[in-house]
Amino acid sequence: MGLRVAAAPNVDDETREEYRRIYEEAFRDFLPRANFILVLTGGSEPEILANAGDYNILLAWPHYNSLPAALEATAALRESGKFAEVIQLEAPGSPPPAGRVERILRVVELLQKPPRLALVGAPNKWLAASDLPGKPDVAINEEEVYRKSLEIEAAAEAGDLLSKAEHSDFGVGEIARIMAYAKALREAAKNVDGLTLGCWCFDFEKVSLRKWTPCISLAVLNDWGITATCEGDLRALYSAVVLKRLSGKPSWISNVNSVGDDVLLLTHDGAPPSFGRYSIVPRMATRAPAALRVEVPPGLPVTLLRVSSDLKKALLLKGVTIEAQRVEACSTQVAVRLLTGRGRDVLRAGLGNHLAYVLDDVYEEARLYFERTGATVIP
Structure with a gap:
């Protein structure tokens, strides 16, 4: 040196x-x-x-x-x-x-120093192509995190989130438990780059028992400096951590809900609050507290990434945000006009559902990283 x-x-x-x-x-x-x-x-x-x-x-x-x-x-x-x-x-x-x-x-x-990842609980049952051999580096017991969250006060954090919202269907009492869970996750994930949670968003029995879902817990963690994603998708988490470490900015993952020639529509029940103006709304399907409906402004640079199970392939795209034409799907919907590649590259790559993205242009740095590791960059 x-x-x-x-x-x-x-x-x-x-x-x-x-x-x-x-x-x-x-x-x-x-x-x-x-x-x-x-x-x-x-x-x-x-x-x-x-x-x-x-x-x-x-x-x-x-x-x-x-x-x-x-x-x-x-x-x-x-x-x-x-x-x-x-x-x-x-x-x-x-x-x-x-x-x-x-x-x-x-x-x-x-x-x-390659990414160190934590899995909280177990991956959601619908994930069929989202494991990452050799990962996670740390396994965290979800029930223990939940129990610890019950001992944590988070009314101040809930009040702060609500005070900056355009609108909220819920009050401090309902959001406080969600923010307490975020604080418990942060404590559990001290020695890793990021965590993914096998969540109970569609487990109607557990939603009825706990009376809230952790969508907002994960979203705010990214603004607290900890890359956090949902569903136990380790490939998406790895991708999000890479983007976060290259950009220094919060990253996120979303479902690919629509593919055009040069436009992608990404949807999820939340995004980091720093991504734009937001409202706090009921969670899709269960109507439980709570999801973030974030309005990401048009004209922002975006880098998108999804890795393969052996880390030998990386779908890497660059684009800019545009106004989204909403579909019947999750609350936060982000449209991206691609500047590199085409929508068909997402379909042909066949690397799975979630795309990680960051509101920054780190395309060249990500390409350099993956080429150095011997991966094939798509397209």
Whole structure:
């Protein structure tokens, strides 16, 4: 880790040290997280290779054949099995593109520390293609989480959620138990990247007993920094965690309810409240408390993902939100106009129902991650 300088043999030590000082200061916050190599000139390929580590970010500019040297060395590093990515600087001494650097570092950290997942309870019975061999890393007893939630106060959290809602069919007392359950889940999932819950949304007997469903519990957890999804779908959870870790923003999963040539309609009984204006409404079918009807604004970037059971395939799409033409389905409905791929790619991929998505463009970073792991990216 740190920053090294590579140049042609004729570049003197004073010049090397000058640029080392400039970029050690400019990259101070990034240096502990990867091996940075500043490429001053062409002819520096041997020094680049000699200074390489397992995870390398090469910094190059359009002058002095710096970029050609970086590209040549990157090819050799990748062929040897090392991670190498080039970030182009505008000119010698110019500041780093901080956002781009941060995104690449998140890919590096994801490769170094793959997602750790928890399953709460058991997957819902209708899931036929949503297991992930080797996962979960942690199994959590759902009944224990429920019992602990009964000892937790969450009126303040319920009041806050209600105060920001456009409308609610339920009051603080009804929502407090749901928020207490979210707090109990958060406590149970301290040492994982995310959790998926085998929920009782269509278990009419359990809904009658508990008198609420956990849709909102899972939705708010994502805004609390914990990736949380429903139904026990481990493939969807893995996908959501990848998007969250690459973007730094909350992710979510939804059913694919309609596929057009370049438009997808995603539906679910909720989404993180931060995704848009929301109302608190009865849960579909059972009419129990509660679901979030979130109105996601049009014009937002979206990255969508679904992995295969062996993690060797990844359906990866990029789009933008548009106004949704509602169908008879779950409360939150999000329409996405695809900018990469087509609707038929979702049908042909055959990777299952839920698509994970994040309201951000991390398409290139996700592609880089999966290609590095040896997966085939679809389309």
